[in-house]
Amino acid sequence: MSFINTEKKNFFNEVKEKSGQPIELCYQCQKCASGCIATEYADYYPNEILRMVQFGQKDRVLGCSSIWICSSCETCGARCPNGINIAEVMDTLKEISIREGKVKEKNINLFHNVFLGSVKSFGRVHEGSMMAIYKIKSGDLMSDLDIGLKMFRKGKMPLLPHRVKAKGKIKSIFEKTV
Structure with missing residues (x-):
């Protein structure tokens, strides 16, 4: 006891x-x-x-x-x-x-990791590539494709990522947290 x-x-x-x-x-x-x-x-x-x-x-x-x-x-x-x-x-x-490998909500954790990966790669979130990677890794490819296309047409999801000037600072933040 x-x-x-x-x-x-x-x-x-x-x-x-x-x-x-x-x-x-x-x-x-x-x-x-x-x-x-x-x-x-x-x-x-x-x-x-x-x-x-x-x-x-x-x-x-x-x-x-x-x-x-x-x-x-x-x-x-x-x-x-x-x-x-x-x-x-x-x-x-x-x-x-x-x-401890006890993640119950695996897609939430996956989204979090893909989001951070986007920030690490581009210095900020690039919604298009982030969502593409998330959709591929989650296996849920088509569930909200119509919404994604509407966002793209309205310019809410740019084709190319915007880069930040201080990418080195962001890289150092990621290095300090690992």
Whole structure:
């Protein structure tokens, strides 16, 4: 039994340390949940995620959709009376989930990686190439082709990427984060 408690405590401590957030201060006021734009699609509210982390429910947290649906809008953190930046906690949970191979929402993670790859390549997002790569990797080639063509015709998705002047700075940001 002490092994289980130690394992639960280790998970709590890892999330607290990596996120830099005082998770233990959450007392379930639910102000975060009342402002969350993703609750309609999530399986758990932000306060429930924090409670599961407090109780060391690692498998349950890492196996949920909520951490992937979080858009990091930071409304929850702005509402928290204890100053917990819940978006930081969610990002930490995503990192742990990726590390442990427990990614539930694989297309969200894929989109994130393709988005960052576009920024790394061009210094900013090039929607056309990003979406082409995403569609090929996800295997969902035709579901919204009509919308993409409309965007292209209206000039919302340029054929060639715009480059930024400070691409070296962006490259150094990526090098520092790896």
